[in-house]
Amino acid sequence: MLEVRDLCAGYDTVDVLHNVNITAEAGRLTLVLGANGSGKSTLFRTISGLVRGRSGSITFEDKSISKLSSNRIVRAGIAHAPEGRHLFPQLSVEKNLTLGNYARRSSKSELKELLTRVFDLFPILQEKRSQAAGSLSGGQQQMVAIGRALMSDPKLLILDEPSMGLAPMVTEQVLQAVAEVNSEGTGVLLAEQNAQAALGFAHYGYVLAEGRVVLSGAASDLQNDPEVQKAYLGV
Numbered sequence: 354m355l356e357v358r359d360l361c362a363g364y365d366t367v368d369v370l371h372n373v374n375i376t377a378e379a380g381r382l383t384l385v386l387g388a389n390g391s392g393k394s395t396l397f398r399t400i401s402g403l404v405r406g407r408s409g410s411i412t413f414e415d416k417s418i419s420k421l422s423s424n425r426i427v428r429a430g431i432a433h434a435p436e437g438r439h440l441f442p443q444l445s446v447e448k449n450l451t452l453g454n455y456a457r458r459s460s461k462s463e464l465k466e467l468l469t470r471v472f473d474l475f476p477i478l479q480e481k482r483s484q485a486a487g488s489l490s491g492g493q494q495q496m497v498a499i500g501r502a503l504m505s506d507p508k509l510l511i512l513d514e515p516s517m518g519l520a521p522m523v524t525e526q527v528l529q530a531v532a533e534v535n536s537e538g539t540g541v542l543l544a545e546q547n548a549q550a551a552l553g554f555a556h557y558g559y560v561l562a563e564g565r566v567v568l569s570g571a572a573s574d575l576q577n578d579p580e581v582q583k584a585y586l587g588v
């Protein structure tokens with residue numbers, strides 16, 4: 354579904370990604386592992402049009418998206434929940450969620466359906482729908498960030514470290530919800546520090562180091578790889 358080929362990208366004079374090749378298959382969960390600063394967020398920002406690639410190609414469902422605006426990339430079917438959530442803290446939970454549909458501009462009835470789906474996934478958000486997003490706990494705010502991305506009805510959901518700063522029990526809950534979204538057919542491209550849990554439900558994975566893919570394989574193979582075990586699984 355998504356093909357990134359020989360992608361080079363960075364910021365001003367800083368080169369971050371060097372000839373990165375990754376694929377995310379429809380309906381599958383693809384995991385990207387990598388130390389801080391290895392380029393995971395830059396890769397995700399480049400796919401979703403927030404950073405322009407310097408060279409290489411990004412295709413989604415066989416169409417080039419490397420020159421499209423972020424809004425058009427959302428309309429093509431890719432939604433990105435960035436690291437750090439970036440909610441509007443003063444706005445209600447429901448308003449934050451509906452803003453996720455801004456580029457898509459669904460009809461009122463479609464919007465209601467999407468909102469119902471998010472509330473089915475995260476019932477606590479229905480309870481808190483009128484509260485300011487900023488008043489929620491960290492875990493609940495992360496649910497809003499994921500829910501907002503889902504409001505564009507994506508075929509591919511990109512999640513950048515959704516468990517960042519969350520307690521282990523809340524992390525478990527958030528990652529379970531990600532697995533549920535994926536099991537219902539939405540492709541997921543995930544960067545996650547909690548490699549142990551994420552490898553448990555990912556299908557395929559890549560390891561980035563200094564902006565290069567240094568290892569890739571089925572999640573079960575990565576789980577058994579001595580380098581991955583040493584660097585990410587504390588073995």
Ligand SMILES: Nc1ncnc2c1ncn2[C@@H]1O[C@H](COP(=O)(O)OP(=O)(O)OP(=O)(O)O)[C@@H](O)[C@H]1O
Pocket residue numbers: 364367369387388389390391392393394395396436
């Ligand atoms: N806006 C920016 N301007 C300049 N350099 C940046 C910018 N954002 C990130 N970088 C640099 O790009 C490199 C890769 O950062 P990136 O955030 O993509 O890595 P990451 O793997 O997502 O790490 P983390 O887990 O810490 O977010 C780092 O050296 C970082 O300092």
